[in-house]
Amino acid sequence: MSRRGGGPRNMSALLQQTLGKHRLARGVGRARAILAWPGVVGPELARLTRARSQHGPVLYVEARDHVLANFLTMQRMMFLERLQAALGDESVTELRFTVGTIHHKPAAPPPEPLPAPDREAARRMASATQGSDLHRVTLKAAEAVTRARRWRERQGYRPCPICGEPTPEHPCKACQVTLQNPVVRRAAHTLTRDPDRYPHLVTSLTESGADAARYLALGTLQEQLEVLALECVRSGGEAHYREFLAQQADTYLSLTLRKPRALLTPQDRRALPERVQHVLNA
Template sequence: MSRARPSAEIVAKILRQKGLSAGVQRGQVLALWPEIAGPALSELTEADRLEDGVLFVRVADSVVAHQLTYLREEFLKRYQEKLPGLVQELRFLVGAEKKSKPKSKPVALPKLSPEEEARLRKLTEHSPQDLQGVILRAGRAVLQKQKENPHPPCPICGAPSPEHPCKPCQKLLSEPAVQREAGRLTRFPFKTRLEGDPLEAARYLARQKLEAQLRELLPQVIQQPELMPILQDTARRYLQLCAGEKEVRGHRHLLPETLRSLLKEV
């Protein structure tokens, strides 16, 4: 029991560092739908996608969609019990009846380069020895999935996208609640009031604001060295948002390059 939590945290850290934690959560929501709907209804329905807390479910016809609206609250309650906070609303899309997909040959995932393998092994070497194999395989799968898609992941939700941030996340960034949270996170990086993609969007905005402050402070500190404590404090909060950890001395490499040589301590 004592090792379950550390292993989960280690895997979550790998996913966060690769920008895929939000994508994994969406996958969990979709995969859980057959259990939420039950054997009979899962034959007539299919979880299609999750956007901004809204789960879209494809159904056989309008009659089925109408009947399922009466079960919406029960479905939401079940999701809340299994995956708290991830599904706030359900919408039903009328489409063709769900059919079993023909089995296809598994597609070989792209191989990792020796450098990528080395970085991945270094990332896992400080985890418990009996968990290193599991964590290594999870991290390898994440990297291979990234290489398979030509578009890099969105810095907020982790979904592959030709635009950064992706269009759904650009919409999130303009929401007043997200902007208020971003302002709060620039001052208190660990006092969060949102969760899921809205929280990640707020963190993204907060990092941008703090980075802009750092670039503005840099020439002032060069002229007025007594402002150095302000620069250090701003850099500390920036790194806490980037690393997700309170202790940031080991994360100076995440600072903008122009600041690294000047900031010996944070």
């Protein structure tokens, strides 16, 4: 039966009992010395050595080469005293140094300076945190994003038709996920009938969601325009086909140019597919 009275048990005693029960105490004790080694020798020697294992009271340490191993052997008493002080006990009473393979990762080169236009773009991205403690961190993140974009552009990646980020996929993977959102697909259906709703969608769906809906709507409208243009030609230019084609063309242009239908001009028709231009201008 478990003990219910007498107050809470000492957590240290409970931990020792648990470790002993599962035979982990010895392994944890040895791991302490291995983990403490980098702090004992300092960052420079920690890059050139590695505490490998502990057998009994002996800690085995690998060094990069024979010269360093000999130096550490001559200075082992100093390092041993530091290690025992760090551990707070004498669970390690001897250090032995051998030559091993130390994989030293070279320091990363400093980031390349950003051209003035890219620096300004990064500043605009971080402008929301201007004057706060987060601004410096946000600016660094914005510069990193800008450098990543420049790298993708140098690889020959073309801009995503929705978000504009250079990408090998078109649309990019993130926008492909957005395109599958049922809310975005319903919004796209709305835009095929009422393109002037686009600014309201930016508020309700955010700009990325609204642009994804616009992309889907434009794809649907372009297919409809091609079919209507063909029917106009087949029917000999019947008025009702041509009128419907003109209406759909205005919807397509409004979304393409991000311009209200009431402000469209005849010159804007140059943004229509070529076949549709020919039919409307005939």
